[in-house]
Amino acid sequence: MSQQNTEAKNLVEIKHLKEYFNVNVGFFKSRPLKAVDDVSFTIKKGETLGLVGESGCGKTTVGRTILNLYKPTDGEIWYDGKLIKTNADIKEFRKKATMVFQDPYSSLNPRMTVSDIIGEPLDVHNLYKSKEERRERILELMNYVGLNSEHASRYAHEFSGGQRQRIGIARSLAVNPEFIVCDEPVSALDVSIQAQVINMFDELQDKLGLTYLFIAHDLLVVRHISDRIAVMYLGKMVELADANEIYSNPLHPYSKSLLSAVPVPDPKVARANKRIVLSGDIPSPLNAPSGCPFRTRCPHAKEDCALSMPEFKEISKGHFVACHHVEDVN
Ligand SMILES: Nc1ncnc2c1ncn2[C@@H]1O[C@H](COP(=O)(O)OP(=O)(O)OP(=O)(O)O)[C@@H](O)[C@H]1O
Ligand code: SF4
Numbered sequence: 384m385s386q387q388n389t390e391a392k393n394l395v396e397i398k399h400l401k402e403y404f405n406v407n408v409g410f411f412k413s414r415p416l417k418a419v420d421d422v423s424f425t426i427k428k429g430e431t432l433g434l435v436g437e438s439g440c441g442k443t444t445v446g447r448t449i450l451n452l453y454k455p456t457d458g459e460i461w462y463d464g465k466l467i468k469t470n471a472d473i474k475e476f477r478k479k480a481t482m483v484f485q486d487p488y489s490s491l492n493p494r495m496t497v498s499d500i501i502g503e504p505l506d507v508h509n510l511y512k513s514k515e516e517r518r519e520r521i522l523e524l525m526n527y528v529g530l531n532s533e534h535a536s537r538y539a540h541e542f543s544g545g546q547r548q549r550i551g552i553a554r555s556l557a558v559n560p561e562f563i564v565c566d567e568p569v570s571a572l573d574v575s576i577q578a579q580v581i582n583m584f585d586e587l588q589d590k591l592g593l594t595y596l597f598i599a600h601d602l603l604v605v606r607h608i609s610d611r612i613a614v615m616y617l618g619k620m621v622e623l624a625d626a627n628e629i630y631s632n633p634l635h636p637y638s639k640s641l642l643s644a645v646p647v648p649d650p651k652v653a654r655a656n657k658r659i660v661l662s663g664d665i666p667s668p669l670n671a672p673s674g675c676p677f678r679t680r681c682p683h684a685k686e687d688c689a690l691s692m693p694e695f696k697e698i699s700k701g702h703f704v705a706c707h708h709v710e711d712v713n
């Protein structure tokens with residue numbers, strides 16, 4: 384979590400973002416799969432926004448679409464007060480924004496040395512004037528992520544998952560990014576080293592003034608690093624609030640169920656937080672329910688929940704929820 388200046392300006396503004404994939408559903412028939420469906424949020428400079436939700440709810444697609452790795456079906460992406468629209472905008476934006484991937488095993492070429500992996504973006508973007516400057520920059524980047532100079536000539540396959548993730552992060556930092564989409568960067572790692580890597584993200588943020596969209600399945604993982612947390616379900620955002628507020632006062636029935644699965648140290652809170660087990664599976668985004676996407680699993684669903692999509696409304700300052708019956712369920 385960063386030392387937040389509450390007056391900080393929005394670095395990233397996402398307005399009504401949609402990403403629909405055309406998928407084949409039979410001979411010559413395709414249908415739009417609404418992976419991200421009208422999602423809006425902002426991230427302030429220096430802030431970490433945690434993005435959580437079950438597998439397939441659209442988290443990675445949000446991250447990739449923001450970076451224009453997928454062309455948005457609709458909606459707007461603003462960065463530092465500027466709409467990202469033309470190819471020239473995208474090219475400029477990519478110098479400042481990057482992504483760290485989930486799987487440190489498949490995202491690095493095992494037959495390249497650490498120095499070549501980290502040096503590649505420096506070469507591609509012409510970011511040094513001499514061999515010596517290149518070498519120094521690589522060592523500086525390695526130092527940022529807790530690797531030392533002896534690691535430079537070793538191959539990626541010689542490293543553990545946690546160290547590979549550090550190499551991947553050093554590579555992402557090579558272009559001096561301001562904004563990083565961290566797509567489940569610790570999910571593939573042993574639980575015992577997840578906290579170390581998360582702490583490293585935290586320290587790097589303070590040192591380099593970074594802004595993060597930090598994606599995770601699990602509310603526990605994002606708890607310490609996030610300033611605010613957004614919860615997604617079936618391509619929609621269902622709740623967004625300050626991290627402390629989400630933990631102490633979740634308002635959407637889906638967030639409540641996610642949170643009830645997280646162990647809490649305070650016994651009073653734990654008693655109040657009875658485990659809510661949802662029935663059924665997440666529907667396919669190809670056959671999303673009408674109205675509220677959560678209604679097929681919601682313990683509070685009423686008839687009108689099938690009729691219209693609840694508006695994503697600000698219930699108290701900075702706390703947004705999409706539920707028709709938010710007053711009754713709380
Ligand atoms: N390139 C693609 N083409 C077609 N469908 C896709 C594509 N990428 C993702 N999807 C679908 O879009 C939906 C959202 O996928 P996405 O990978 O964004 O979810 P996620 O929340 O990141 O899941 P996970 O937690 O498993 O990483 C899923 O139904 C997925 O099958
Ligand atoms: S709108 Fe209805 S179905 Fe959706 S979360 Fe609220 S009560 Fe549940």
Ligand SMILES: [Mg+2]
Binds near residue numbers: 443566
């Ligand atoms: Mg994903």
